[in-house]
Amino acid sequence: MTKKPPQRPATLADIARHAGVSRSLASLAIRGEGAVSPETRKRIMEAAAALDYRPNLVARSLASAEAGYLGIVVGEIENPLQAEIAKLASGLARAEGYSALVSIDADTDEKAEEAIRTLIAHRVSGVLAIGAPFEKPAIARVASWIPMVYVGRLLKVVAVDSVTTDDVTGGILAVDHLVALGHRRIAHVDGGASPGAERRRDGYRRAMERHGLERQIRIIEGAYTIDAGARAARALLAEPDWRPSAVFASNDMTAIGLINEAMRIGLSVPGDLSVVGYDDVTLAGTETLSLSTIHQSAGDLASAGIAAMMARLAEPDAAVSKILVPPRLMTRRSSAPFSATAAA
Amino acid sequence: MTKKPPQRPATLADIARHAGVSRSLASLAIRGEGAVSPETRKRIMEAAAALDYRPNLVARSLASAEAGYLGIVVGEIENPLQAEIAKLASGLARAEGYSALVSIDADTDEKAEEAIRTLIAHRVSGVLAIGAPFEKPAIARVASWIPMVYVGRLLKVVAVDSVTTDDVTGGILAVDHLVALGHRRIAHVDGGASPGAERRRDGYRRAMERHGLERQIRIIEGAYTIDAGARAARALLAEPDWRPSAVFASNDMTAIGLINEAMRIGLSVPGDLSVVGYDDVTLAGTETLSLSTIHQSAGDLASAGIAAMMARLAEPDAAVSKILVPPRLMTRRSSAPFSATAAA
DNA sequence: TTGAAAGCGTTACCAG
């Protein structure tokens, strides 16, 4: 049998009456503010406990000047990286004294804008946008309504604070790693127009050049999906005259598709082909897959995002900041030293 | 340059003054309630538009008897199924006239309880719990505070409304499919004590018996992870005297690990081994993996959850309901007809 | 059809 919740939740007035004091005094005592004599404070706290008092947060935020809410809008909550960032961010917001109002179904620009309107109607102090809205005009428009920090994409042209992984460095890290292992024929399966893809590609190109391998640059168009990776593998491994000994994929899913297809073709990974992915999804870390990859830190992205938000709130007119969070190379078993015998 | 938001958001009083009417009338007009003459309504709406008025939802919910909030608590937001359910549920809640207050970092029972306390402090009418709290005592305690519907687990002993996939049927579906393909030696890699695992196992056992295959029942202990699947594959394929031609895995991740390991060992899937998973994660549907599996419908779970919530809210004393959502078999390429030649 | 006034549960200000 489900116990029925008490008919009417106790209010401050109830506990004030119960303790024989005024509402204001009860309010102070409960929040631990001001100077209340230990004697009366004790009485008030007991009354509160007796009546199972829980402050009505709605009333509180209406009454207090600063509502103390922070909005978090997530574009693709089914994307584990975004989910993780949002989760950590809401914890960090709480630690900063804000409570997070989270909107998780902003999967189109219209819905994102509507979600943000609603958050504004709740008088949030700012909005942390994670992966949404998607289009730049929408981002700019929304940012004109309320202080906003965008996590997940580098907003070069739009004047909005943004936090993202330093993907150029990520690309460089991947190539450097493979070169250090002795590879020279290193191909890149890119992510087309997906967020970050361009910069990962730049990192790849730049690193290859720095290592004097500009002649070995091969870029296959891909996407952030398993199937795109498999397709890329077929394209790549079909080239008769130039067979890579290593591939840097722009995304873990792409890498997984690639590996799968390579294995189907009969190649061994990393025996015949070393592969490095990007993102470090949970899957990548499993013993079974053990995919070398570039780790994006949800924790760093979340805390940089919240920090940027706090800065913006404290100083609304400060210069727009573009924060780059450093990625990290995770060395696992899908990449191994180049062996001459393996090369075709 | 980020445009600064207007100093003070317009209030109802502002637009009333602007339109030369009383606040009450403005309120009615804006909500489209009551009978307001078209003439004045027009004037009021224009004033609202001119001042870019947005009702303060905090004030509104304080003033109106029913706050109109629904709490949604998610245990593992990085789990795409839970994320999807939560996302759809928040849309459905809106459609029912509630706005969803979502808590995504309830990953321990303590945090879940705290999150629900906070939701209650916001005067939500009820809480939709998705995968959290985890332990039964915590679930029961929380449900004694506020109307709650639990999605993702069948709560047999706890008297709380629950919605979950009919996992017994799911298990049966998987076995029936494999039997129809001609398989007889069908093993099951279970999910240990994970949610749903017991019932999927029951379904497997029951279906095997119904098909007269009780002698072929083999259950390997597993878990909902890739690595567990790989381990199970090693255990299973090592048995010299009894080599299955098909495996029903309790979870897609388990299935993927299993397939991966089988391929490594040199078996072909589905040539030598047919595999059926459970959940239908995005990965399963990719061309590359093409995993036959039992689909859990996030949409059905979400709408059953919201429906149960509405029912509970409408009739607080109704009998506790245990809703089972039917699963669906997805036939893909990881399962194929039994071929005698392939059997060891 | 319209307006005045009384809340909703807090916090905040200001005397005592």
Place this chain on the structure above:
DNA sequence: CTGGTAACGCTTTCAA
């Protein structure tokens, strides 16, 4: 230290 009293911005009677 303590207790009125006025907001906060809206909804909701209840009269007019």
